[in-house]
Amino acid sequence: MIAVPESVAKGGPSAEPHTQVGAPILRITALRKSYGTHEVLRGIDLDVMRGEVLAIIGKSGSGKSTLLRCINGLEVFQHGSLIVDGKHLLYDNPKAMRDLRQGVGMIFQNFNLFPHLSVGRNVMLAPHLVKKRPGAENDARARQLLARVGLAEKFDAMPDKLSGGQQQRVAIARALAMDPAIMLCDEITSALDPELVGEVLRVVESLADEGMTLLMVTHEMSFARKVADRVIFMHQGLVHEIGPPAELFGAPRTPELRQFLSSLHD
Amino acid sequence: MPLQLDFMSILVQWPLLLRGAAWTIALTAIATLLGGMLGIVCAWARAGGPRALRWLVGGYVEIIRNTPFIVQLFFIFFGLPELGIRLSPMTASILAMTVNLGAYATEILRAGIEATPRGQIEAAESLALTKAQVFTRVVLPPALKKVWPALVSQIVIVMLGSAVCGQISTEELSYATNLIQSRNFRAFETYIVGTLSYLGLAILVRNLLYWAGPRFLFGR
Amino acid sequence: MPEFTLWDIVRNLLLAARWTVALSFIAFLGGTVFGLLLLLMRLSGRRVLERLVGIYVQLFQGTPLLMQLFLLYFGLAVMGVNTSAWLAACVALTLYASAYLTEIWRGAVAAIPRGQWEASASLALSFGQQFRHIILPQALRIAVAPTVGFLVQVVKGTALASVIGFVELTKAGGMIANVTYEPMLTYACVAAMYFVLCFPISLYARALERKLA
Numbered sequence: 001m002i003a004v005p006e007s008v009a010k011g012g013p014s015a016e017p018h019t020q021v022g023a024p025i026l027r028i029t030a031l032r033k034s035y036g037t038h039e040v041l042r043g044i045d046l047d048v049m050r051g052e053v054l055a056i057i058g059k060s061g062s063g064k065s066t067l068l069r070c071i072n073g074l075e076v077f078q079h080g081s082l083i084v085d086g087k088h089l090l091y092d093n094p095k096a097m098r099d100l101r102q103g104v105g106m107i108f109q110n111f112n113l114f115p116h117l118s119v120g121r122n123v124m125l126a127p128h129l130v131k132k133r134p135g136a137e138n139d140a141r142a143r144q145l146l147a148r149v150g151l152a153e154k155f156d157a158m159p160d161k162l163s164g165g166q167q168q169r170v171a172i173a174r175a176l177a178m179d180p181a182i183m184l185c186d187e188i189t190s191a192l193d194p195e196l197v198g199e200v201l202r203v204v205e206s207l208a209d210e211g212m213t214l215l216m217v218t219h220e221m222s223f224a225r226k227v228a229d230r231v232i233f234m235h236q237g238l239v240h241e242i243g244p245p246a247e248l249f250g251a252p253r254t255p256e257l258r259q260f261l262s263s264l265h266d
Numbered sequence: 267m268p269l270q271l272d273f274m275s276i277l278v279q280w281p282l283l284l285r286g287a288a289w290t291i292a293l294t295a296i297a298t299l300l301g302g303m304l305g306i307v308c309a310w311a312r313a314g315g316p317r318a319l320r321w322l323v324g325g326y327v328e329i330i331r332n333t334p335f336i337v338q339l340f341f342i343f344f345g346l347p348e349l350g351i352r353l354s355p356m357t358a359s360i361l362a363m364t365v366n367l368g369a370y371a372t373e374i375l376r377a378g379i380e381a382t383p384r385g386q387i388e389a390a391e392s393l394a395l396t397k398a399q400v401f402t403r404v405v406l407p408p409a410l411k412k413v414w415p416a417l418v419s420q421i422v423i424v425m426l427g428s429a430v431c432g433q434i435s436t437e438e439l440s441y442a443t444n445l446i447q448s449r450n451f452r453a454f455e456t457y458i459v460g461t462l463s464y465l466g467l468a469i470l471v472r473n474l475l476y477w478a479g480p481r482f483l484f485g486r
Numbered sequence: 487m488p489e490f491t492l493w494d495i496v497r498n499l500l501l502a503a504r505w506t507v508a509l510s511f512i513a514f515l516g517g518t519v520f521g522l523l524l525l526l527m528r529l530s531g532r533r534v535l536e537r538l539v540g541i542y543v544q545l546f547q548g549t550p551l552l553m554q555l556f557l558l559y560f561g562l563a564v565m566g567v568n569t570s571a572w573l574a575a576c577v578a579l580t581l582y583a584s585a586y587l588t589e590i591w592r593g594a595v596a597a598i599p600r601g602q603w604e605a606s607a608s609l610a611l612s613f614g615q616q617f618r619h620i621i622l623p624q625a626l627r628i629a630v631a632p633t634v635g636f637l638v639q640v641v642k643g644t645a646l647a648s649v650i651g652f653v654e655l656t657k658a659g660g661m662i663a664n665v666t667y668e669p670m671l672t673y674a675c676v677a678a679m680y681f682v683l684c685f686p687i688s689l690y691a692r693a694l695e696r697k698l699a
Contacts, residue, residue: 072608094612101610112605116623125619126609178609332638332684333677334645337656341677344663345670422548429550433649440552453560461553468548
């Protein structure tokens with residue numbers, strides 16, 4: 001069980017959705033991806049509105065991580081289209097790819113901090129190289145973001161001196177420094193010791209509260225239930241069920257989801 | 267001027283090439299056998315021998331590894347006669363290759379031996395095996411298995427290095443190549459054929475040793 | 487017949503050793519530049535380029551350096567280049583070094599976890615920026631010890647230039663042995679000089695390996 005302050009906890013059918021009217025910030029249409037002859041994603045259609053929080057659940061091998069990694073082009077898909085913030089994902093155009101990625105932050109299961117750079121340099125590198133953010137501003141912004149994830153005093157520390165939970169919070173600050181419109185979280189607590197999960201989830205939750213569009217692949221069902229506006233259950237490369245958390249967790253419609261949920265309680 | 271290459275005049279000399287290749291293989295095989303044994307003995311001495319012996323082996327390994335093979339060969343072939351040790355080109359080549367491979371094999375094997383878990387040695391000793399038995403039966407086979415790829419690479423390197431032996435008239439592959447080009451005046455083409463022959467031999471020897479190692483030396 | 491003192495031998499060898507050092511330096515420097523180029527080709531993601539570099543490395547690691555020297559020496563002549571032993575040795579050793587160095591560095595780059603590429607890509611860094619700022623600094627750390635170690639191979643490799651007539655340490659040794667009739671002493675001195683050149687480098691490489699492990 002994760003300790004989360006009662007004040008920020010919300011959820012249930014009565015919770016107000018973050019969703020705003022307007023064009024979706026992410027539109028995925030008929031997306032298909034295969035490794036050789038094995039089809040991992042078999043036609044995904046999904047619209048995500050600005051400010052929406054989506055939790056993606058499912059068994060390993062259901063394609064949930066692959067879907068997430070397609071959104072910023074880490075995986076190449078063969079069919080379908082993907083539009084982020086009005087920008088088409090085009091693999092063969094490095095410039096367009098970088099433009100798109102500027103709007104999509106990603107946090108990884110294994111943090112992937114750059115071990116040769118200090119915490120502060122980890123956060124400042126991409127804004128410096130890609131956004132050409134001036135030094136003083138970049139520095140101030142990085143300190144502000146690190147303070148926000150509760151690591152203000154670690155600015156000059158090297159990543160390997162931090163705990164897993166701290167490293168993951170630095171990774172969040174690093175992604176935020178690029179001012180992304182969408183944040184992708186790929187099982188970001190799976191590599192953490194249980195007692196460190198809470199500190200990371202609290203940061204993610206605060207992002208959700210501030211209106212960040214979030215897509216997270218997660219095994220933390222109670223967290224998904226509390227924070228997500230919609231939950232996606234993926235099964236065999238397809239969106240098997242989608243809906244508000246109360247609906248999916250409370251009244252699963254398909255036997256596959258029922259079986260998946262009951263397997264978690266074993 | 268168009269580049270005119272003529273390979274026929276080389277390929278008609280195939281018996282010479284084949285003979286050279288056979289000698290290169292033979293030299294390598296003998297050096298591998300002797301150098302391998304030398305390496306095993308030295309690795310054992312370095313791991314568990316008396317202090318003086320360890321220093322001696324250490325010196326041997328460092329001297330060989332930090333001087334060129336060609337100088338080692340010339341020292342043996344041109345230098346040793348001063349001491350009354352007159353060697354044929356073939357014998358000098360084998361000696362130089364053996365001494366050279368032995369030094370590298372010592373280092374490679376030592377790494378494998380040091381990786382043996384202490385518990386295995388203790389287990390063997392507690393079963394009343396002699397020191398020599400512990401080394402040959404318990405320590406060596408897994409060590410050999412672990413370092414086999416490195417050892418095979420080194421054997422191939424020694425074989426390629428043996429091209430220098432032609433310089434003291436050992437009739438191996440590079441000597442044959444040189445002989446052919448002096449007859450047909452087609453140096454460039456001849457050396458292409460000679461070089462590619464070495465490439466073929468290198469691939470052959472590597473695969474052969476990868477195949478043979480697990481079957482004859484350390485079990486699967 | 488004139489008498490030669492040990493100092494005569496050593497002095498002449500030392501003079502020739504300068505060429506061994508110069509040749510080593512050029513080959514290592516040229517090999518570094520060319521090897522880096524090959525490395526980028528290999529990482530480019532283009533199948534054809536990767537294949538070509540793979541074959542190049544196989545070719546140079548699977549054939550004797552001596553034959554490469556002969557091939558270059560006679561090959562340059564066939565191509566109409568006014569060749570000399572010095573030029574052929576420089577080119578051959580550079581190519582030889584580049585093949586080994588690129589392979590060492592490829593291994594170092596491959597040892598960097600994929601997540602580092604992915605994290606930097608997801609931060610919108612270009613391929614060049616990913617390589618320059620994320621991969622290279624980490625790979626360098628891994629590669630520095632074997633790279634320094636390879637320098638020993640280059641120094642020893644220059645000895646083969648003597649065979650095509652380039653007068654460096656080994657060739658000078660042969661010439662001196664012929665006039666002094668003291669081949670054992672001469673070649674012992676030659677070996678000692680190579681040892682003095684190479685052993686510190688070996689020690690340094692080993693120290694680096696221990697420090698950066």
